[in-house]
Each structure stands twice: as structure tokens, then as C-alpha cells.
Amino acid sequence: MRYLPLTQADRASMLETIGAGSVDDLYCDVPEGALLKEPVDLPHHLGEMQVERDMAKLAAKNMGTASAPSFLGAGAYRHHVPATVDYIIQRGEFLTAYTPYQPEIAQGTLQYLFEFQTQVASITNMDVANASMWDGATSCAEAVLMACRATRRKKAVLSGGLHPHYREVTETYCQYSDTQVAGRDGHPEHQATADELDDLIDDQTACVVVQYPDVFGRLDDHTKLAEACHAKGALLVVVFTEAVAFGAIKSPGSFGADIVCGEGQSIGNALGYGGPYVGLFATTSKLVRQMPGRLCGETVDQDGKRGFVLTLSTREQHIRREKATSNICTNSGLCSLAFTVHMSLLGEDGYRKLAAINHERAVKTADALEGVAGVEVVNDSFFNEFTVKLSKPAAEVVEALVARGIMGGVPLSRLYPNRDDLGAFMLVAATETNTDEDIAALAAALKEVLA
Template sequence: MRYLPLSESDRTQMLAAIGAKSIDDLFVDVPAAARLDGTIHGLPDHASELSVERQLGAMARMNVAAGDGPFFIGCGAYRHHIPASVDHLIQRGEFLTSYTPYQPEIAQGTLQVLFEFQTQVARLFGCDVANASMYDGSTACWEAIAMARRVTRRGKALLSSGLHPHYVSVARTMAKFTGDVLDVRAPSLSGETDAAELLDRIDGETSCVVVQYPDILGRIGDMSALAERAHEKGALLIAVVTEPVALGLLKSPGEMGADIVVGEGQSLGVGLQFGGPYCGLFACQEKFVRQMPGRLAGMTQDAEGKRGFVLTLSTREQHIRREKATSNICTSSVLCALAFTMHLTLLGEAGLRKLAEASHDRACYAAEKLTWLPGGARRLNRTFFNEFTIVLGQEARPVVRELAQRGILAGVSLGRLYPDAPELANGLVLAFTETATREDIDALDAALREVLA
């Protein structure tokens, strides 16, 4: 879209039409402390479009991005190699320009891929049925909590301390409007998950227990006992998976008794783009399907007996009466879901296992390299897939900044994720995928030796 600035005469006419004397009148309710005092630093005034593009391009090149050097950032968004064929396929006209497939006669390609997407997610998560994607993992997590309230008719959710804090934040925001009570605590720097503590907190008022697998610190726990206790008390077990590649090696949540499994699909098919887009995954056991948010693509036959695909179940408020709706989320990230399915289809089951093995192998190599950590520093995890936490003898955020100056993106500090929990400030979460070479890990090891000396 071209930028066509308004003339002073245009602005005067527009202000007159709305009864404002000046542009400043439009912002009179914005507190002075929130307003910009002066010009934007570093940007030229009244420059040409070409000049501004050059200036912004130079600023953008100051960023250290995935692919510019050794990269070990995870915590819910992961860098995997995406075959060029994925991008080629989703840019085909029938996919790229297709919006929500309400008219099956012109959206058979999209509907069929969504049907296959559902099948893949259900198998990956060990559930009976999956929906046709959601906005992202965090909102899918909240939708699962809301679904548990509808199923159990209770309003108290137990959230594991190992659940991603951004997911917790989204749930807290939404719970303000629904009245749900969220029982959540900050994680401790322990090598074990908080499963034992959660077992003791489940009671007759609990609607659901929400557990991340692997959790925010990379720890892996067996959810079977939690599922059994939750079911004894009439509650549901919700599992959150932020790294679906892990399920190429790990036992699925559904096999351990999870009633609802949600997650983030970005790892497969969707690259890191400075914050998005993402793709929400949502699956459950069949007996709860009527309470599942979003929509389902189903297979049927037309009047001539030919196979066709349609929207079978749509429980969003834009489809049905508001009081009957299970969700008001109206974005299902269809294009990202298509990319997820195309990537997973190209991998196949054997390919997914190899991808998972490669990621785990890199993490094991790094764990062995970092056994030297000085001054009481240590690796926290007893178990991990491709991500683990190290506890330094000093605050982790300055260490991350120092390594970034050296061209190494060395993970996510817990001080950034939990700014109000100083006891976690020394924690650093490192993620390893098949894109991290042994040379990259050696570079991380060498840089840490210098910085921590």
C-alpha cells in the first residue's frame, strides 16, 4: 500500500467534521506521561520515502536474527528448518487467497488439507479429535480452561508453575471477564516438575489441571497420576505442548490420560518472524467434542456419491446464536495450519522422529559441553527433550546481552519471563534444534567460559 500523506487543507476539513480544533484535541485523554516528547529519535524529519526506507533498513540490520549466528532461543517459539516446498505450496492461489471455507464448492482444497491437519494433530496429541486450528497456543490454552468449565460446571483451574508465563497472562486476562479462579504459582529452580504438589491441590471444586509438556524449564513429567487424580475428583487434565516436534519421541499426552491437549504449531511450517504468526492446536477426547471451540472439517459425499469436505461442526458465535457459542475467537490461522500440515506431511512419521532425534542429540551434546559451569552454576534439569535450564552464579540477563554482542543468541533468561521473581533471575533456558550445529554449540561454550570467568 502506498503512503499518501494528507494536505493541511485535508486535515482541517476532517477536524472540522468531527468538531476538533486541532490534532492535539484528538489525544487530550491520553496522559501526558504516555505521550512522545519531541520527535522520534534517529528518524529524519520530512524526508523522502526512499530516504526513510534506507534509514529504517539500516536500523533493521542492527538486529541479530535467527540465522545470523548461533541461535539457542526457545521458550515456546522454535527455529526449525522449513523445506522450501512448504512456502511454495502455501503460495498457490487456491490456498493463499482462500479465506474461511464457508462455501465448500469453492474451497475443497483448503477443507481437505484442514481435514488432514485435524488427523495429524489428533494422532500427534493422542486424542480422538482435533479442531481446524486456532489463533495461537496461548489462546488455545485459555479456550481449554473455558471448555473445562462448561464440561464440569466448576470455575477453579489449577495451573502448573511450569506453564509458560505468557499463557498464564492470557488466561488471567480472560478470567477477569468470566469469573474463573486461577490457582497458579511461580516455578522454583527444581529439577523436578510440580506434579506432586498439584496432586495435593486437586479438590472437588477443581475444573481442570493445566500442565505444560515439556514445561517452561524443559522438564518432562509423567501426567498419568495427575490424570487419575483429576478424574477421581471430577476434573479434567489439560496438557499444553509448545514444541510439537517433541512428540516425535515422547509419549503423547492423550496416552497418559489428558482430556484436552492444546499447543503451538509454529515449529512446523512457520518460521520465526520477530513475533509471529502462530497457529493454535486443539484436540480432545470424543465425548467432549460438542464443547470444543472453533470448528471441524469433515468428510462426506455429494449427491453423485463423490467424496467431499465440509465444515461439520462450527460452534463459534459468528456461526450460531451467541448464547449457544463455545468461543468468540474468529481467527483460526488457516494458512499457518496449512503450512503445518504440509511440513508434517513432507516429514512423515519417520521424518518427524528423525527431526526429534536430531534436536535431542544437539541438546545432549550441549549438556555434556556445559558440565564445567563455575561458581555453583549447574544444569537444572534431570530430564529434557531439546531444551533445558542452567542456573548461573549471577543474573542471566546481562550474560544474554553480552553474548548477543558477540553474535550469539544465548537463550531466554528467566528474569525476563518472571520480572517479579528475583529468585529466578539466575536462570537461563537454552533451546537446541537441528539447526544448531556442533560448531554453534562449541561457540556458545567458548563464549560462556569467557563471560562467566
């Protein structure tokens, strides 16, 4: 087997040094009858070529977004990832390292984490960010738990504009910790305003969670909501699913948010059928000790040279055990590196320009679809994703578009399977990867399907 270097001669001589008769003897503590004598009922080993062939066969049964015009969003976005990103993250010193427990031989990981934290804090316009979480949805849940710790309260109010997966994960995380989750159902035609959530905020509210842009693509200024939260001693959590947006729209930090968290996949990371992704998590200096997850900090070494270490570890499970701020053990290391490399390539100008192109592509797409009979663009405002109302059930329209080689959007019935009132709606996202031809093809196909 190509990954196993021991030879039979090695094994024999090692057993002799150990003083054991066989490898089975080393398993002497396994209860009677539980030690298998033969391999389990699965295929035997394969060479690299056969495995690659097997996997390629499975891949070939799918229709990838690279092979068809695709307008899918709803929390995961197709962007162009520069070749440099994949080259860097495949360097063995990054790919095959572990959590930087020995900072003297992990300055590479630690320094990029420090750069990552700075980039995340910069785009969200917050004081500090951590070294990443598992994904946007778990970041949202952890933000709610953090708000409960910080305020010593047990109620979270979730906006109807929050992505349903984020809501479900938050509810799952809260269900066994006596935390009440309140909120209203969202609807693409009814804008959730500060006033609408106002009456849900009371003296027991730990936080209000809003998404910006929201799950239907809409943009709302949350400054007043932040004020309403703070007046009641609650925190404002702003969640996002599209990290490119802050190159074009006002930052959540400028609203007065206390925690800003969301999905970082858009920058540097492939769609990959939903994971692994990277959760971004930022907050104010005041709340830093309530934060979940790993944090990298600056310090000096014995010779006075600048260096980096993991810090504030006493918040974490390996020290606090059942009193830890979270059970999270690591972060989404390599995905955060991909984010950092891509963001470094973009820089201030590239990031803003990328966001501007995304908005322009989405506006062009919306303009084109507005010209199709049976399509109504619902949003007043959007960044690179918006909701359309169709004259036929959206799920059927999506299938009909697939038959024409186009992935037209995400039907809301997929995200809200129990909401009969949302059957006509579809989310449409456009990024820099969508060409004028893609947009024209979508409009033409929709025209056919809705005719």
C-alpha cells in the same frame, strides 16, 4: 497508485450512473465537520522499490537468528523449514482465499484442514483436533474455558511449570467470567509432581493444566495426575510449546489427558518475532461439542463424491452469539497449512528423526555447558531445552554473549520479572539448526563471560 485500477474517466462515468456529483456526496451521512477534505498528516504514496528499501532498512537494524548462533526457545523454536512449505503457502489460491464458506470452491482449504486435524490428533494421540487457534497461549486459555463448560465448574489449577505468558493469558481470559485460577509458582529446581498439585484439586476443580515438556524443559509422566483429576471429576489439560517433541517422547494422550493443546509454530512456521503462530487443540470424542474454533468434517456431495465442509457450526458465535463456546471467528489458516505441508514432508520417519536430532543436539549442548565453570545444568530430564544456573545474573550474561555475536538463551528474569529468586537461571534450547561449531562457540563464550 498501482493497486487501484479505476481511471478518472471510469470514476466520472460511474458517478454519472450512480447520479452523484462527487465521491464526497456518497459520504453524505458523515456528521458535519467530520469529513476530512485533505489527506491526513502522513507521507504520501511510494513506489515498490522505495517501500522495499524502507523496510529493509528497518530489518537491517536487527540481529536475526540466522546470522548468529542462537539457543533461544521459551515457547518459540528455530527449525529448518523446507523451501516447499513457503512455495505452497504463497500460492494465491491458498494465500488469497477466505474461510471456506462456499465448500464447492474451497475443497483445497477444507481438505488440508482435514489433513491438519488428523495430523494434530495423531501426534498428540487424541481422538479429534480442531482447525487451529491463534497460538499456544490462547489455546491454553480456551482449554480452561472449555473445561469449565464441560464440567460446569469454575476453578482451574495451573501448574508452576506452565509458560508465564500462557498463565497470564489464561488469567486474563478468566478474570471476568468468575473463574478462579489457582496454582503454585514454578521453580526450575523444584519439580512439580502430581502429589504437589493433588491438594489443590477439589470438587469444584474444572481442570488441572500442566505443560509437557514444562517451561523449564523438564519431562514428567502425568498418568497419575490424570487419575487424580478424574477421581475428582476434573479434566487434565496438557499444554505444549514444542510440537516436535512428540516424535521422541510419550504422547500426552497416553497419560489419559482430556484436552491437549499448544503451539504449532515449530513445524512449518518462521519465528517472525512471535507471530503469527498456530494454536493446536485436540480432545476426546466425548468433548467435541464443547470445543472452541472451526472444525472440518467429511461428507459427500450431490453426486456421491467424498468432500469436506465446516461442521458443528452451532457451537460458534455466528449462530450461538452470546451462548457460543468462544468468540473466535476464524482460525490460523495459512499457518496451519504451513504446518500440514511441513508435516507431510516429514512423515513418520522424518518426524521421529527430527525429534531424535533435536534431543541429540540438546544433549550435546548440555554436555558442553556442564564443562564450563559457573554453569550448572539444572534438569534431570529434557527434550530440546533445559535450564542452566549461572554464577552471574543471567540477563547480564545474555547481553555479554550478544556482544560476542551469540544469542545464548532466554534469562528467566525476562519471563518472570518479579521473581528475584530466578535471576541466575537461563533457558537454553538447541534444535537441528545448531551445529557443533555453534555449541563450541557458546561454551567458549560462556567461559569467557563467567570467568
